[in-house]
Amino acid sequence: MGSGGIAAAILGIAIYLIATSWTSDDVKTSVEYEDLPMYLKQWREMGQTTRINGNQMFYVYKKCSNKKVKNPPTFAIVHGFPSSSFDYHKVIDDLTKHGNVIANDHIGFGFSDIPIQNFTYSLSEAAENLLAVWRHVGIKNAHVISHDMGDSIITEILARRYRKMLPSDFDHFFQSVTFTNGGMRFDMINFRVSQYILMYPSVGMPLSLLGHKLGVTERFFKKQILSIWSPYAENMEERDRDIHDLYLLNAYKNKLLYGYKLCYYLWDRSRFEFRWFDALRHLDIPSRFIWSDSDTVSPVAIPKSFKDMVPNFKLTLVKNGGHFWMLENPKRWIEEAIEVLK
Ligand SMILES: *[C@@H]1O[C@H](CO)[C@@H](O)[C@H](O)[C@H]1NC(C)=O
Numbered sequence: 001m002g003s004g005g006i007a008a009a010i011l012g013i014a015i016y017l018i019a020t021s022w023t024s025d026d027v028k029t030s031v032e033y034e035d036l037p038m039y040l041k042q043w044r045e046m047g048q049t050t051r052i053n054g055n056q057m058f059y060v061y062k063k064c065s066n067k068k069v070k071n072p073p074t075f076a077i078v079h080g081f082p083s084s085s086f087d088y089h090k091v092i093d094d095l096t097k098h099g100n101v102i103a104n105d106h107i108g109f110g111f112s113d114i115p116i117q118n119f120t121y122s123l124s125e126a127a128e129n130l131l132a133v134w135r136h137v138g139i140k141n142a143h144v145i146s147h148d149m150g151d152s153i154i155t156e157i158l159a160r161r162y163r164k165m166l167p168s169d170f171d172h173f174f175q176s177v178t179f180t181n182g183g184m185r186f187d188m189i190n191f192r193v194s195q196y197i198l199m200y201p202s203v204g205m206p207l208s209l210l211g212h213k214l215g216v217t218e219r220f221f222k223k224q225i226l227s228i229w230s231p232y233a234e235n236m237e238e239r240d241r242d243i244h245d246l247y248l249l250n251a252y253k254n255k256l257l258y259g260y261k262l263c264y265y266l267w268d269r270s271r272f273e274f275r276w277f278d279a280l281r282h283l284d285i286p287s288r289f290i291w292s293d294s295d296t297v298s299p300v301a302i303p304k305s306f307k308d309m310v311p312n313f314k315l316t317l318v319k320n321g322g323h324f325w326m327l328e329n330p331k332r333w334i335e336e337a338i339e340v341l342k
Helices: 003-021 038-046 123-137 149-162 193-199 201-214 217-226 236-251 255-262 265-281 330-341
Strands: 048-052 055-062 074-078 100-104 142-147 174-180 287-292 315-318
Touching: 003 201, 038 055, 038 236, 048 123, 055 123, 074 149, 100 123, 123 149, 123 265, 142 149, 142 330, 149 174, 149 265, 174 330, 193 201, 193 217, 193 255, 193 265, 201 217, 201 255, 217 236, 236 255, 315 330
Parallel strands: 074 100, 074 142, 142 174, 174 287, 287 315
Antiparallel strands: 048 055, 055 100
16 A cells, blocks of 8 residues: 555545544435335336346336337447436437337446445446346347446456457347447546545545535535536526436435445456457447537547547547436437437
8 A cells, every 4th residue: 555545544534433423313315215206216117126146136128119120129228327227218218119228227326236245346247247137138139338337348348259258148249339428548537526536445435424424415416417417408407307316316225325336447447448448449340439529527539549449430429418418418319329220
């Protein structure tokens, strides 16, 4: 441990002592199922859970709603941090007009379990669990669309595919892959304050506790999300409701208290990038980068940097969109998603 690590540990212990000696226990931090608005409950009822490697994983699987589509393709949606499959609630009905849709909540997110012990929240773990849920549902092949942390889960799977380490039932799985706004290049991420804090558990853990005791977690969380929203948003009411929904799903089962665990994937990103770039260099399936251009956390410089790396590189920019452009501009998201079928 360097001197920075020791300082972080001492600071962490100090904050922890302050936080645990606080006596006011009346701040309600956890959101329970009964507290959720109807439409969030409906999303939960629409999906199912299955036990994967010891934890319940939530997923939504909807069959193509248009009978005229023969042999409907499947879209596999892979959400990012700190969100869930619910990011796609505005687009799922339109997407099912064109094909089947599978969207899961990674372990630790949305309506999936959040194990506190004996779980690393590494991207390897997330990749294995994602493959397991696809296999459980019986998806044979899919057009994969990933976002944010989901991009890195997919590049980990693509690295295994490139090295021929995937189980053989995934030999013909990928019909195409679409990456959307994510920190696929560690050195180009514009980290949020919260990410810095949470990356260091010795500071992040006690600070999360302190935030809860002080009752400031909700405000802080929403400010962080607002900072990556499109500055061009027009409907403020809708924007605020979307951000509140993100907050509710993070407060559900008190997940916000464990943000320092859920942020572990950032370390994986810095460690395994070379492995993923190797897979991207040898990509032999149709791939696209579709990136909104006003995302402060994962800027357009990230996909542009892959121009000379990814074979048949294709980049589409979405004007004035922020990080969560599937929520900000669902119409455009659908147009781009189904473009792959043409
Ligand atoms: C975690 O692992 C330890 C050691 O194997 C075990 O004693 C403990 O019960 C496990 N905890 C949970 C929640 O599974």
